[in-house]
Amino acid sequence: MSVAPSLSPAQVLDAPLGDLLTTVGVEIVDSSITDAEFLGAVVQRKSGEIYLTMPTGRSELEHDTMARYLLAQVFDVDLPKLPAPFVTTKI
Template sequence: MTVAPAVSPDHLLDTPLGDLLAEVGAEVVDSPVTDAGFFGAVVQRKSGQLLLSMPAGRSELEHDTVARYLLAQVFDVDLPKLPAPFVTTEL
């Protein structure tokens, strides 16, 4: 497993998403899950690369918000929890 970079709340929220993904070694991929209640998931490959599997066709705001929140979970960045219906589960 790769050592996680230090990510501050300000950096996580203020850095353009494309730049942030590149910095932390993450890639967004379309998820085959079509359930309206599914917002995204993070998978870490054996190489250490992070894949953010997110449903296609969602708004840019939802995509950006969920991607940042998922990265916050991975890098243990202290952010307030998202309101319902958002729930995170670690497997």
């Protein structure tokens, strides 16, 4: 398994999303989950490969914001928690 990249809050918040994904080696894939309360998930395979599974049909702002937040969570970047009612769960 490769070493996790070190990211700053500024990188997570300011870099173009495509560049950020390339930097961390993460791909976004469409999720089949249609529940309106599902905003995305981080999936890590046994090989160490990480990808984000994101719902389709959401606004660009929601997609971008949630992808960045999930990346911050998985790479342990110190960002403020999302306000209620948003909740992240580690399984």
